[in-house]
Amino acid sequence: MFKPKNLSPQQLSAFTALMLSVPISLGIWIIRPDWLITLISFVVIFLGSYLLIRVVLESFIYRKIKLIYKFIYQTKASKREETYYKYILPQKGIDEVREDVEKWAEQRSAEIELLKNNEAYRKEFLQNLAHEFKTPIFAIQGYVDTLLGGAMDSPEVSKRFLENTARNVDRMVNLVEDLDEISRLESGEQPLYKENFVIQDLIREIYETLSIKTSAKNIRCSIKKGCESPLIVFADQEKIRQVINNLLENAVKYGKQDGSIVASVYTTDEEHVLIEFSDDGIGIAEEHLPRIFERFYRTDRGRSRDKGGTGLGLAICKHIIEAHGQTMHVRSKLDVGTTIGFTLERRRE
CATH class of the missing domain: 3.30.565.10 (Histidine kinase-like ATPase, C-terminal domain)
Incomplete structure (x- = not known):
């Protein structure tokens, strides 16, 4: 089905030039019913209109669209992209360009959502990490302070507190070792045999x-x-x-x-x-x-x-x-x- 809004710039220029040249040529024929003059007028008006409209579209509209694409990619155009801008982009209809921009917008929205989730995960991870370390550290601090405060005079209490301190130290060591192992697995530094x-x-x-x-x-x-x-x-x-x-x-x-x-x-x-x-x-x-x-x-x-x-x-x-x-x-x-x-x-x- 014919849809003018899906036409490329060349097709749109030709369609618009045709819409202009046909009624003007008919008007010339009515004023002076000479088919040769009418035909020449039609060709001249069509070509002139086509070239003018195409120049306007490509110089103004598609120049702005090229800027949009460059903004989308946010990089200096490579030779491949310059070829795209010069030969492929002008062949696209406005609707196709709109679809490209909408697709880019969806990708950006997904990236932003992913970044938000990652940021929330990072905050939760740091909060959990601090809590996991804080628990044994505070326990160790409490036992040491108690021992320094005079509990060392009791061998039985000293032994119990030192055993509890040792357990919390082991917990911290295990925590650090597990974190180190995850880091090495993520980075690929830990080979598989x-x-x-x-x-x-x-x-x-x-x-x-x-x-x-x-x-x-x-x-x-x-x-x-x-x-x-x-x-x-x-x-x-x-x-x-x-x-x-x-x-x-x-x-x-x-x-x-x-x-x-x-x-x-x-x-x-x-x-x-x-x-x-x-x-x-x-x-x-x-x-x-x-x-x-x-x-x-x-x-x-x-x-x-x-x-x-x-x-x-x-x-x-x-x-x-x-x-x-x-x-x-x-x-x-x-x-x-x-x-x-x-x-x-x-x-x-």
Whole structure:
């Protein structure tokens, strides 16, 4: 369907020149009914109008549009962009230019929204970081001040306070080490040493390592029936050990007495293996699920801090899995339990 508003500058010039030359030529023919003079008049008026209108459009309108495009890109035009401005842009209709500007505006709006979210995340992160450091520092300060104030005269009190101080120092050391590990993972400074290994064997090893903690709550750890057949993955075994160990410690920490933890291993396709760990613990509320992999994010700050840990475990897990080029996921429901898992690359010859 013919739409004048979608015409390029050349087409718009020609259309406008035609609209001018036809009635003027008809007027000339009415005054002097000579087809030759009328035809010559039509050609002259059409060409003159076309050239004049095109010059006006390109010199004034599209010059302004070029400035808009340069403002959009906010850089000195490269040779490629100059070619675009000279040959491609003048071929575009006004509506196409409008669409380009609207698309740019949407991108800018998305960038601004992302920056706002990042700024909010940065502020929250710094606030959480300060709080995580402040707690052990104030505790250490309190114990030291008490000892200096005369508590050292009592060997029993001194020992208890020094033990509490040592625990808070260990907490700070763990916090710094976790932050350092995340920084190295993000920057790519921590290399991965990938190898082929049986994922079920690694899971059983970690089950055995955590047996004291699981026995204390009488939690049964197992591999799901049908998933026992050995599956070989290609990954950094020690890093994956760290991931699984962290996930299982969380499952034990927030699991219920006489509960269970079940590991599932599936082949999703010819290139990937899915590993999941399911527990029947307290679960996670739906509104917290999108944020549990953020640094220091706690679903219940008071209770989580009492349980111990730095609040960086899941963030480290996510970074390790992403460093492998894979993804993590979580499903959970309050008072039902949590399933958390990740994918790994299958055996590489």
